[in-house]
Each structure stands twice: as structure tokens, then as C-alpha cells.
Amino acid sequence: MSRIGFVGLGIMGGPMAANLVRAGHRVAGYNRGPAKVERLVAAGGVGASSVAEAVRDAEFVFTMLPDSPDVEAVVLGEDGVLAHAAPGTLLVDCSTIRPDVARRVAEAAAARGVRALDAPVSGGEPKAVDGTLSIMVGGEAEAFAAAREVLGAVGTTVVHVGASGAGQTVKAANQLVVAGTIGLVAEALVFLEAHGVDTEAGLTVLGGGLAGSTVLDAKGRKMREREFAPGFRLELHHKDLGIVQSAAREAGLSIPLGGLVAQLVAAAVAQGDGTLDHSALLRQITRLNGRD
Amino acid sequence: MSRIGFVGLGIMGGPMAANLVRAGHRVAGYNRGPAKVERLVAAGGVGASSVAEAVRDAEFVFTMLPDSPDVEAVVLGEDGVLAHAAPGTLLVDCSTIRPDVARRVAEAAAARGVRALDAPVSGGEPKAVDGTLSIMVGGEAEAFAAAREVLGAVGTTVVHVGASGAGQTVKAANQLVVAGTIGLVAEALVFLEAHGVDTEAGLTVLGGGLAGSTVLDAKGRKMREREFAPGFRLELHHKDLGIVQSAAREAGLSIPLGGLVAQLVAAAVAQGDGTLDHSALLRQITRLNGRD
Amino acid sequence: MSRIGFVGLGIMGGPMAANLVRAGHRVAGYNRGPAKVERLVAAGGVGASSVAEAVRDAEFVFTMLPDSPDVEAVVLGEDGVLAHAAPGTLLVDCSTIRPDVARRVAEAAAARGVRALDAPVSGGEPKAVDGTLSIMVGGEAEAFAAAREVLGAVGTTVVHVGASGAGQTVKAANQLVVAGTIGLVAEALVFLEAHGVDTEAGLTVLGGGLAGSTVLDAKGRKMREREFAPGFRLELHHKDLGIVQSAAREAGLSIPLGGLVAQLVAAAVAQGDGTLDHSALLRQITRLNGRD
Amino acid sequence: MSRIGFVGLGIMGGPMAANLVRAGHRVAGYNRGPAKVERLVAAGGVGASSVAEAVRDAEFVFTMLPDSPDVEAVVLGEDGVLAHAAPGTLLVDCSTIRPDVARRVAEAAAARGVRALDAPVSGGEPKAVDGTLSIMVGGEAEAFAAAREVLGAVGTTVVHVGASGAGQTVKAANQLVVAGTIGLVAEALVFLEAHGVDTEAGLTVLGGGLAGSTVLDAKGRKMREREFAPGFRLELHHKDLGIVQSAAREAGLSIPLGGLVAQLVAAAVAQGDGTLDHSALLRQITRLNGRD
Incomplete structure (x- = not known):
């Protein structure tokens, strides 16, 4: 059992967070607007009212956001993930964003003692629901090894493809x-x-x-x-x-x-x-x- | 058991003809140069020394040739398939050629009382050898029905896709x-x-x-x-x-x-x-x- | 003054033929349908009721037709230009057609003792009317030299670009x-x-x-x-x-x-x-x- | 006679600055490395040892730089054009850069009371030397009017094409x-x-x-x-x-x-x-x- 913060509970993020709950993890989820958070609570997760609350105490932080600027805001922003994550936390960004932004996020994380993986997924909503996504992971081998088990709750093909940004x-x-x-x-x-x-x-x-x-x-x-x-x-x-x-x-x-x-x-x-x-x-x- | 003439015993045609032999048919094969004909004979087929000889007495004539001009020469030419095939013969052209040439061949055949199908294949040499080709067949439904069984000896996905030329x-x-x-x-x-x-x-x-x-x-x-x-x-x-x-x-x-x-x-x-x-x-x- | 036959009196051919008349040549023009022929007659040309009539006695035969099959029909056809042109005639085909067809036409012409140039034009209707077309000519240098003067009545940039087909x-x-x-x-x-x-x-x-x-x-x-x-x-x-x-x-x-x-x-x-x-x-x- | 600062004295900027001198203007030029500055001095210009020195007292500031980041650095940077230009100065950026960067530069300039035009040029080195460039200018009509005369010293086709960024x-x-x-x-x-x-x-x-x-x-x-x-x-x-x-x-x-x-x-x-x-x-x- 791990403590997981999950930011971005949309079409893809919602079922992914639910699958993490189903696998026995404690998942504190945050999304703009309460409806999606409530759905996670109904599935057995914990509702968070801010990024800070989702991130606090988490061993893993998942993010699943639409585009590069969203990730920059949510992760690097003033009241964002890195401002609140404890050193040693492992950030798993599942968004599809620019590789150079993924590398920048990983560097900013490292400066805070946070490890980061870019882990975009493929397969669409059905495979997000089934937990059978393909996941292409960039980052350090040690961080990949540490995240391998939790990623197994959301995908079946989980492959480490290279350094930071390589997943993207x-x-x-x-x-x-x-x-x-x-x-x-x-x-x-x-x-x-x-x-x-x-x-x-x-x-x-x-x-x-x-x-x-x-x-x-x-x-x-x-x-x-x-x-x-x-x-x-x-x-x-x-x-x-x-x-x-x-x-x-x-x-x-x-x-x-x-x-x-x-x-x-x-x-x-x-x-x-x-x-x-x-x-x-x-x-x-x-x-x-x-x-x- | 059917009597089959086969013209064009190359990389694809050779193993296809051999599979027809294996399925119990009498296959008279012709190719320019004796080497490829001898290989068919070794596989149990009959050697023919000309198109005329391959075609004579055949119920089905298969052709497997490189390009449109080859098919025009071998089928429509002076000493070609149509000059020697008996009325009622069914011509199965497996070459990849221009759809308009396939239609022209079918019309010329019809004028001689010969039915014709364009039946190009997909899958390459390995599937030709295994008899598991995909075959896309154009021509009349009745002719397709008549050829269905012999085609089953060379391919597993054998589909009638429309009128003459549709296979191409x-x-x-x-x-x-x-x-x-x-x-x-x-x-x-x-x-x-x-x-x-x-x-x-x-x-x-x-x-x-x-x-x-x-x-x-x-x-x-x-x-x-x-x-x-x-x-x-x-x-x-x-x-x-x-x-x-x-x-x-x-x-x-x-x-x-x-x-x-x-x-x-x-x-x-x-x-x-x-x-x-x-x-x-x-x-x-x-x-x-x-x-x- | 030269005797010229002109086949194809459309948007481009009509004003080109008229410019040849204006330059002092005797131009016998033919087109399907009488209207365009009458326009040439009004401009001082001679009306011809068939390709044969336009071509007979001509030193130069101009053709200006829409596409390759038209040129094949009008030049090579049964009652076409080559069937009626006297040996020594110079055929100037101004149509835009396939280079290989232009070469075929030139060979067929040579077999009849007729010299041929492919001489497609550029510049559109206004330059056809003004006689200021660009003309790109393929064929033998000697034939180009012989046609240079009459071409000067329809174009200002008249360039020999190579052997038969090169104009096209x-x-x-x-x-x-x-x-x-x-x-x-x-x-x-x-x-x-x-x-x-x-x-x-x-x-x-x-x-x-x-x-x-x-x-x-x-x-x-x-x-x-x-x-x-x-x-x-x-x-x-x-x-x-x-x-x-x-x-x-x-x-x-x-x-x-x-x-x-x-x-x-x-x-x-x-x-x-x-x-x-x-x-x-x-x-x-x-x-x-x-x-x- | 106007007082002009010119930053970027390369293949294009060098001759453009010289043409401004030739037209009777006082041109203070700056470039990284002394060689290009010396060439301007030899042509009758004034050498500047920094952007600040080139810009101080200028009515017009010309910039001719390779790419968007260069313009951002030279114009918006800590010791850049906007830090030293007096309110009322007119910035004429002749670099070819991204339209959105040109708009950003113009906004930053406006915030300092500096007017800005994007004025990229076309025609290459020969026309830069001859002073016959084409210049496509974006910015306010009033600023274009104010710069029209000095631009006439470097180009012959000088056209106002729209608001800020339109030149780019x-x-x-x-x-x-x-x-x-x-x-x-x-x-x-x-x-x-x-x-x-x-x-x-x-x-x-x-x-x-x-x-x-x-x-x-x-x-x-x-x-x-x-x-x-x-x-x-x-x-x-x-x-x-x-x-x-x-x-x-x-x-x-x-x-x-x-x-x-x-x-x-x-x-x-x-x-x-x-x-x-x-x-x-x-x-x-x-x-x-x-x-x-």
C-alpha cells in the first residue's frame, strides 16, 4: 500500500485513479470543480481540496493534464506540486506534453529532492478503465523501478524507454x-x-x-x-x-x-x-x- | 481434382503452383526457361513447354506475372492464353496490374467464352509457401464461386470484393x-x-x-x-x-x-x-x- | 509567303492562325464545326472542310489540340495529317501533350518523309492574340531553322530546347x-x-x-x-x-x-x-x- | 538629419547603417567585437561600445539581429535598448523574428514610452548595399509616418502593412x-x-x-x-x-x-x-x- 496524490481526474485520470484505489493504495485526488473529486471518493478514494492537500504526505504524485502549460502551472506553479511535495516523493506525469518541458519539470523536481518520471499513456478511455494502458516511461532507472508496481495497476505494457523526456x-x-x-x-x-x-x-x-x-x-x-x-x-x-x-x-x-x-x-x-x-x-x- | 494450367512460376507463382499440386490438382506449369518448370515437376506437377501446352485441356488457368504488359502479352498475345483456352475455361490472374487492364483482359476473355477473375494476393513469399495468402478477387460472383475451392489451396482469406478490376x-x-x-x-x-x-x-x-x-x-x-x-x-x-x-x-x-x-x-x-x-x-x- | 494548314482553331489556335494570315501566309484552317472555320475565313484565311483539305499542298501544318489522344487521332489517324501530307511537309504541333507521344508522332512523320516539331506555347489567350507567345520547340535543328520565320508570327520568345519531345x-x-x-x-x-x-x-x-x-x-x-x-x-x-x-x-x-x-x-x-x-x-x- | 542608434552591423546591418550615414544622419553603431564597428566609423559613423551608448540620445534605434532570442536579449534585456532609450524614441527592428515576439517587444516598448516598428527587409546583401531593399512595416500609422524618411535611405519599396507584428x-x-x-x-x-x-x-x-x-x-x-x-x-x-x-x-x-x-x-x-x-x-x- 502506497500513499498517492492524483491531480487531474478527467476522462483518463479519473479511471486511472480509481484503478489505483482498487489496487489497495490510498489515493488523495484533486481536480478543479468538486464533481470529479466526488466520483473518486465514491470509488473509495480521498477528496483533496487543493494540489497542496493532494500532495502532502504522498509517496507518489500522479498528474494527468491536457497540455504543457497545464503541467507547468500545476507542477512548477506557486502553489503547485513541487511547492508542497516532500523530498523523496516520486512524481509520475502521465500527461502528453513537450519532451523539453518534461525535462525541465524533472530538473526542477530534482532541485527540490523530488524524483520525476514522464509516463504518457496510450490506449484511450477503454484501456484506462480496464487498467490495460501502454505506458512509455522516461526518467532514471531507479525511479522507474520504484514506480513499476503502482504503474502496474493502470497499465499492462509498462516500458522504460530512456532518460527524462524519452517517454514523451x-x-x-x-x-x-x-x-x-x-x-x-x-x-x-x-x-x-x-x-x-x-x-x-x-x-x-x-x-x-x-x-x-x-x-x-x-x-x-x-x-x-x-x-x-x-x-x-x-x-x-x-x-x-x-x-x-x-x-x-x-x-x-x-x-x-x-x-x-x-x-x-x-x-x-x-x-x-x-x-x-x-x-x-x-x-x-x-x-x-x-x-x- | 481439377486440371489447372499455371503460367509464371517465380517467387510467388512457384510455391502457389506447388500448393495446388499438393491439394490434389493436376497442374501443368509453364515458365520462360526450364529451371522453374523442373522445380514444379519435382513437386509433382506437369511440365509444359509453351503457354499453349499449359492451357490446353485446363479447366482453370492461373497467371502470376510481374506487370500489366506481361499479362497483356501472355493472355492477349498471338500465341497466348486466350488463343488456346477452350470456351468455359476460368482464367485466374494473380498478378498485380492496373485495374483497367484487368477489365480489358476480362472483356477479351468473355469474347472468347472464357471467364476471368483478377485475384491479386497479399502476404509475400512466406504466405505463398504456406498457402495462407490473402486473395482479393474481382469478377462475376458465379466465377468466384467456381474458383473458390482451388483458391482455398493457396490462400486463407479469399474475398470477393466486386466486379472485374475490383481485386486490383x-x-x-x-x-x-x-x-x-x-x-x-x-x-x-x-x-x-x-x-x-x-x-x-x-x-x-x-x-x-x-x-x-x-x-x-x-x-x-x-x-x-x-x-x-x-x-x-x-x-x-x-x-x-x-x-x-x-x-x-x-x-x-x-x-x-x-x-x-x-x-x-x-x-x-x-x-x-x-x-x-x-x-x-x-x-x-x-x-x-x-x-x- | 508560305502555304500553311492549321488544324484546331480554338481559344489558342484561332488567334494563332489569324496572326499567320496577318503575316502574309496562306492559311487553310480546319476545325470540327463550321463556326470557328468561318471566323478564320473572316480574318482572311481559307476554310477547309477536312483535315485532308487543310493539309493538301501545305508546306507547314500546324496542330493545336487539347490532349495526347486528339493529336494521335488527328495526326496518325486513318484520314489524318500524315495520310495526306506530302513528303517534305513540316508539321508543327503546338498542343500540350505527353513527350513520349510527341516522339512517337515525330517518328511516324519521319517514316512518311514528313518533318515534325513539338512546339507547345506559353502565355495564354492574350499573348496568342498579340502574337507574343513563348514557344518551346523540340525536334531537329534543321527543321527548327525552317520553321523559325513562321513561328515568329505567333511568338516572341521562340527557343529550340532539344530533340523531339524536348518542347513538351x-x-x-x-x-x-x-x-x-x-x-x-x-x-x-x-x-x-x-x-x-x-x-x-x-x-x-x-x-x-x-x-x-x-x-x-x-x-x-x-x-x-x-x-x-x-x-x-x-x-x-x-x-x-x-x-x-x-x-x-x-x-x-x-x-x-x-x-x-x-x-x-x-x-x-x-x-x-x-x-x-x-x-x-x-x-x-x-x-x-x-x-x- | 536625425540621431540614429544602430545595433547589429552584420552582412545586412553594416551596409544599412552606412547608407543612413550617407543620407546625412548621425549614426552611432554597436556590434559585438570591434571589427564591424570600425567599419562603420570608417564610413563616417560613430562607434559605440555598448547598446547603452548607441541608444543614448538617439531619436531612432535600428536593430538588425539574427533571431527572436537575440532581439529579446538586446531590446528587452537588463542592459538593453529599452533600459536606456529615452521616452519618445522610435525603435525600428529590421530583424526577421516571430510575429508574436515583435508584438511583445512593441508592448514592452510602449510601457516605456518608446514607439516600435517591426520592419523586416527583403532583397539580400546586394540590395542592402544599394539601399534598394523592400521593407514591410508593422506598427502604428503615426510611427510609420515618422520613420518613413529614414527608411527611405535603406529601401525603395517601403510599405506599411498593418499593426505591430504585421511586418513579420x-x-x-x-x-x-x-x-x-x-x-x-x-x-x-x-x-x-x-x-x-x-x-x-x-x-x-x-x-x-x-x-x-x-x-x-x-x-x-x-x-x-x-x-x-x-x-x-x-x-x-x-x-x-x-x-x-x-x-x-x-x-x-x-x-x-x-x-x-x-x-x-x-x-x-x-x-x-x-x-x-x-x-x-x-x-x-x-x-x-x-x-x-
Whole structure:
């Protein structure tokens, strides 16, 4: 049993905190607005009325926040995690943010005697609920070892990929591949539709050969039927592709396919599809072809 | 037991013909040069010294040839399949060719009382050997029904996707998705390497989440280790992307990702990597980044 | 004074033939439908009721036709130019067609003792009317020399760029650069508009620096004001980019920007803008950004 | 006659300051290291040993610096321009930086009673020497009016394009169009070379038609002959395309051609061509095609 503070109890953070409770840990959760905190209390957790209260006495502090500035505010801010965490605490940031911000957070933590891991997750709400997320962890091996057991309560594939920021780097690569694969499946679908092919049969054969992918399995049928309730919102994927672009630029990299799919996603958001599931990139390819 | 003529006994055609023999059929095989014919004879088939001889008396004629002009020559040519096949024969063309050529072949066959299916395959040499190919079949439902059993000797996923040419259309979509996915995995790998991430761990996590794909499973490790013995040659994929481009143009389609990956594959071939496995597109992304 | 046959009296061919008349030549013109022929007669030319009649007795035969198949039909066809032209005639094809077709036409002509030049033009209807076209000529130097004077009646920049087909190759390069430049100006305009910049002032400064171009001079103001009456129709530019793509593929070339702009033009045509001026590619960029 | 402080006496700033001297102004110049200051003194200017000294008593302060962080340091820094400029001074920043930084600088200046214009220039070293630059100016109309005369000493096209930051926005659009045009000319050249066309003649005809551009005029011949001494370094253009990308992202824009050319320029820099002239993007297109 560990004492855990958890800040950010949204679509992903909420079920993750509940799974930590279920695994026998004491979880003190904080979120802006009482509703989400109450849900954690109902699941057996402890309600906290501020970051300070969530963090105090915690051995582990989990954060699950939307974007880099949120993490900077909540962790580095005046009344934030580092201002209240005791030396020796282990910070596990599960947000998807810029790798350089993750490194900055880890340095600031170290200056306070706090260890930090960047531990973004993949798999979406269903796997957050089931506790079967993939977790890509950056930071020191010793800190990873210390967090390994608690992370096991929220994910099944938990891998240490390198030093601070490396988790975010792998997550960026993940988002590049996912957006690109959605785009490719979308182009293939429009191609088959335009040629009058039976797309149900078509997707079956594609899935059975070298064109198969988790995207095709998880989203292919929904894309065929134009079901785009999120899921993972296109506007968040757009944000993530911004991270990919700047991480590429910082490393002096050329990623032509990643660059193009980022432009297509930007177009989809500009045309008002940002709140749909990211598989709605299909709508952009459809519009390009005057077939909407 | 059926009487089958088989023209084109190469890397794919050879093992496919052998599997037909194994399933109990009488297979008369022809190839330019005696070596490949002898291999079929050793496997229990019958050697034919010309297309005419392979085709004569056959209930089914299989063709497995490199490109559209080859199929036009062998099927429509002066001394070709249609010149010698008896009315009622069923032609099963497993080559990857242009959908419009497949339709033209089917029309020419019909004029001779010969039924025709376009039945390109996916899965590469290992699945050709195992008889577990995916087969995407275009043509009349009745002809598909008649060929269903013999096709079962070479593939496990055998799907009727539409009228004549539809098999080729689905294969084109397949090649678009496969090339694009290889490109995305390549960009992700170079991205991870440039950021000093442990790529073995990285690919594991990618594979476990929404970024997972058959390409990543089948080729990810080899790409990491730069093993590019073919497999499916990049120059053939380049040819197939030419088919994708013209099929898109004929249908008035815009496929931006497909268009860009075709340019990247063209560059890879132009730089001399055409005879490597198509996963060697990684070398192109690596060179772009001055990291070769 | 030369005897000239002229086949194809459309938007470009009509004024070109009239300029040849004005320069003192005897021009026998043919077009499908009498209206365009009558216009040439009104301008002082001679009406011909068939290709045969236009070609008979001619020293030079000009053709100005929409696409490769038209040239193949009119020049190589049963009752076409080569069937009726006397040996020693010089064929000047001003159509924009595939370089390989231009070479094939030249070979067929040579077999009949007819010399041939591919001589596509640039500059649009206004320069066709003024006789100030740019003409890029492929073929033998001796044939170019023989045609130099008559070409001077329709264009001011008349350049011999290489052997048969080279004129078409340069025209293809021209169309690649023009489409790309329109696309870049369109992106710049949308960029300035989205940032609330005074675009009239903005285009003035762009035009004065290294970003200046003939496209910006000729079409910038119209693009700002969304005036898209053709001019050169987007659907013809789409056809020309198809020529660029296949000429690149035949030469084993990778042209990423050319490839992408071809996809954007294809999208514009798919969305119904094919009959507008090619500068209407701006509408495609505007739509991509949800700003239409 | 005005009193002018000038910070940043490099390839562009040096001749610009000298032209201000020539126009009769008192110019106090500062640069890190004495060599460049001495050159200004030799041209009739006044040497300053610090930003403070250059700025003190000045009516106008010009800055010409490489990148956003340099401007932030020199203008906003502890011992910077704003710390020493008297209220009423007019700051003219000619650097190419991010529009949001330009706005931030203007706000900080206003808080000190200093007016500020962003006034990036276009035309390169030759036009800086000749005093014929294009200058795109953002800021208040009244400040533009006040600076109009001194700007006339360094440029011939001096245009007020909008509020603070608008000058940088137009410069970003300029850099997008210029990089794209260089890329298009490069693809056209490689296309012509691969087809064995006489490229000298080819570029002449391209220049005479709708494909003509200032890039083609100023750099076409050098690109043909592979002369890539800078001029404007590719690595600076790479930086500018980073500005374009983030300005597009902030405005929620999709600019596919701009995105792709940024990837190509990134590749060129990654492969070691960053210190060559930006027209050396041709080398990247050449390498893509295995023709280097």
C-alpha cells in the first residue's frame, strides 16, 4: 500500500485513479470543480481540496493534464506540486506534453529532492478503465523501478524507454504513426468507395494482409459508417502533432509524412471537426474529393 | 481434382503452383526457361513447354506475372492464353496490374467464352509457401464461386470484393497503405534514434498501442537492425504505386499521403535501393536526415 | 509567303492562325464545326472542310489540340495529317501533350518523309492574340531553322530546347512551376488574411522582393478579389500535371512539390472548380482552412 | 538629419547603417567585437561600445539581429535598448523574428514610452548595399509616418502593412513563397536535366512565360552552374520556415506546400548544406534523385 496524490481526474485520470484505489493504495485526488473529486471518493478514494492537500504526505504524485502549460502551472506553479511535495516523493506525469518541458519539470523536481518520471499513456478511455494502458516511461532507472508496481495497476505494457523526456518522445512518435495511419486508411477507403468496391469486404482483406493495423481494427468499421463520437478528439491530436513538429525541428529532423499529416489534421480542425474522434480525419479526405 | 494450367512460376507463382499440386490438382506449369518448370515437376506437377501446352485441356488457368504488359502479352498475345483456352475455361490472374487492364483482359476473355477473375494476393513469399495468402478477387460472383475451392489451396482469406478490376483496386489500396505505413514507421524510428531513445523498447510500446500494425510486427525489428534482404522488392512497390497514382487520377481522386509516399519511394529507387526489401524505405528517411 | 494548314482553331489556335494570315501566309484552317472555320475565313484565311483539305499542298501544318489522344487521332489517324501530307511537309504541333507521344508522332512523320516539331506555347489567350507567345520547340535543328520565320508570327520568345519531345518536356516543367507558384501565392494570401494583414499592401511588398513572380503580377490582384473567370482552365492544368507525373515516373524522378501540388489541383477539380481559371487553386487552399 | 542608434552591423546591418550615414544622419553603431564597428566609423559613423551608448540620445534605434532570442536579449534585456532609450524614441527592428515576439517587444516598448516598428527587409546583401531593399512595416500609422524618411535611405519599396507584428507576418509569407519557388525551380531543373534538355534554353523559355520569377532571374543561372556561395544561408531560411510553421499553427492554418518545403529545407540542413545559399535546396532535390 502506497500513499498517492492524483491531480487531474478527467476522462483518463479519473479511471486511472480509481484503478489505483482498487489496487489497495490510498489515493488523495484533486481536480478543479468538486464533481470529479466526488466520483473518486465514491470509488473509495480521498477528496483533496487543493494540489497542496493532494500532495502532502504522498509517496507518489500522479498528474494527468491536457497540455504543457497545464503541467507547468500545476507542477512548477506557486502553489503547485513541487511547492508542497516532500523530498523523496516520486512524481509520475502521465500527461502528453513537450519532451523539453518534461525535462525541465524533472530538473526542477530534482532541485527540490523530488524524483520525476514522464509516463504518457496510450490506449484511450477503454484501456484506462480496464487498467490495460501502454505506458512509455522516461526518467532514471531507479525511479522507474520504484514506480513499476503502482504503474502496474493502470497499465499492462509498462516500458522504460530512456532518460527524462524519452517517454514523451516515444509518445510523440506514437501520435505521428497513429495520425498517419488514420490518414492512410482514410485515403484507402475513399479510393475504394470512388471505385465502387464493396468496402466491407475490402477492409476485411486489407486487415488480413500487410496493410493490417490496430487503427484498422479499432476504427475501420466506424470510419466506413461515419461514426465519429470521441474517443480521442482530433483537436488534441492536432496539439500532439504540434509537439511532434517542434521535437523534430529541435532535433534537426525532416519527417515529410509526419509534416503532411499534420497539415491535413490542421485543415480538419480549421473546418470545425476538432471535437470529433481523430478518425474523423476521414471527413477531411472525403471533402478534398468533393464526396461529402 | 481439377486440371489447372499455371503460367509464371517465380517467387510467388512457384510455391502457389506447388500448393495446388499438393491439394490434389493436376497442374501443368509453364515458365520462360526450364529451371522453374523442373522445380514444379519435382513437386509433382506437369511440365509444359509453351503457354499453349499449359492451357490446353485446363479447366482453370492461373497467371502470376510481374506487370500489366506481361499479362497483356501472355493472355492477349498471338500465341497466348486466350488463343488456346477452350470456351468455359476460368482464367485466374494473380498478378498485380492496373485495374483497367484487368477489365480489358476480362472483356477479351468473355469474347472468347472464357471467364476471368483478377485475384491479386497479399502476404509475400512466406504466405505463398504456406498457402495462407490473402486473395482479393474481382469478377462475376458465379466465377468466384467456381474458383473458390482451388483458391482455398493457396490462400486463407479469399474475398470477393466486386466486379472485374475490383481485386486490383483493392490491391492498389493495399499497396498505398503498406507503403505509407512503412514510411511512418521509418520516420518514427529515425525520430526515436535522433532523440537517443532505446528503440527496441520504443517499438515495443508503439506496437502495444494504437500505433500497432502488421508492418511494425513483421518488419519493425529488421528495420531497427537494417536487414533489408527481400522479401518484396522496393522497385515492385514503386511500380504498384504507379498503378495507385493512375487509378486515383482516372477516378479524379486526391490522395495526398499516397502521393507523397510515392515520391519518397521513387527517390529510394532513384538512389539505388530498388532491389532491397520495401522496408528499406527507411534508408531514404535516414538519408534525408543525414544519418546514414 | 508560305502555304500553311492549321488544324484546331480554338481559344489558342484561332488567334494563332489569324496572326499567320496577318503575316502574309496562306492559311487553310480546319476545325470540327463550321463556326470557328468561318471566323478564320473572316480574318482572311481559307476554310477547309477536312483535315485532308487543310493539309493538301501545305508546306507547314500546324496542330493545336487539347490532349495526347486528339493529336494521335488527328495526326496518325486513318484520314489524318500524315495520310495526306506530302513528303517534305513540316508539321508543327503546338498542343500540350505527353513527350513520349510527341516522339512517337515525330517518328511516324519521319517514316512518311514528313518533318515534325513539338512546339507547345506559353502565355495564354492574350499573348496568342498579340502574337507574343513563348514557344518551346523540340525536334531537329534543321527543321527548327525552317520553321523559325513562321513561328515568329505567333511568338516572341521562340527557343529550340532539344530533340523531339524536348518542347513538351520543357512545357511540362513550365506547368509544374506555374501550378506550384499559384499554390504558394494562395497559401501566402490565406496566411496574410488569417493574420489580418492588409493584403493589397502585402502583395505589393512580396512582388517587390525575392518572392516576386509573373504569377503574382498577372494573377495576384485577381486572386485577392476572387476573380476566377478563365483564362486557363484548372481542369486543363490538371491534365498537364498528369503529363508531368508520368514524365517524371518514366525518368525515374522524385518531385515532391510537384507531386503535392498535383494532389491539390486534383482536389480542386474534384470539388467542381475545373472550369475556373487555374488561379482558383486559391479556393482549394481557402476551403482547407475553413475560410470559404 | 536625425540621431540614429544602430545595433547589429552584420552582412545586412553594416551596409544599412552606412547608407543612413550617407543620407546625412548621425549614426552611432554597436556590434559585438570591434571589427564591424570600425567599419562603420570608417564610413563616417560613430562607434559605440555598448547598446547603452548607441541608444543614448538617439531619436531612432535600428536593430538588425539574427533571431527572436537575440532581439529579446538586446531590446528587452537588463542592459538593453529599452533600459536606456529615452521616452519618445522610435525603435525600428529590421530583424526577421516571430510575429508574436515583435508584438511583445512593441508592448514592452510602449510601457516605456518608446514607439516600435517591426520592419523586416527583403532583397539580400546586394540590395542592402544599394539601399534598394523592400521593407514591410508593422506598427502604428503615426510611427510609420515618422520613420518613413529614414527608411527611405535603406529601401525603395517601403510599405506599411498593418499593426505591430504585421511586418513579420508578411516577411514570413515572403519566406514561404521564396523557399517554395526555389524548390519548384529546383524540381524543374532536375526534371529538364534528367530528360536531357538544354537547360540554358529551357530556363530562358520558362523565364519568358508564366513560370517566370525573381528567383529564376536572380538564381536560375547559378543553380544551373551549381554556384552556391551565400547570399542568404539555407540555415537562416530554415529558421524562418520555423517561424512560418508556428505562425500558421497559432492561426490554425493548413499550408501544405509550405509544410512540405519546410521538410525539404530541414533535410538539406540536416545533410550539411546549411551554410550554403538557400538556392542550394537544389542539391537536396538532386540527391533525392540520386543525381549528385
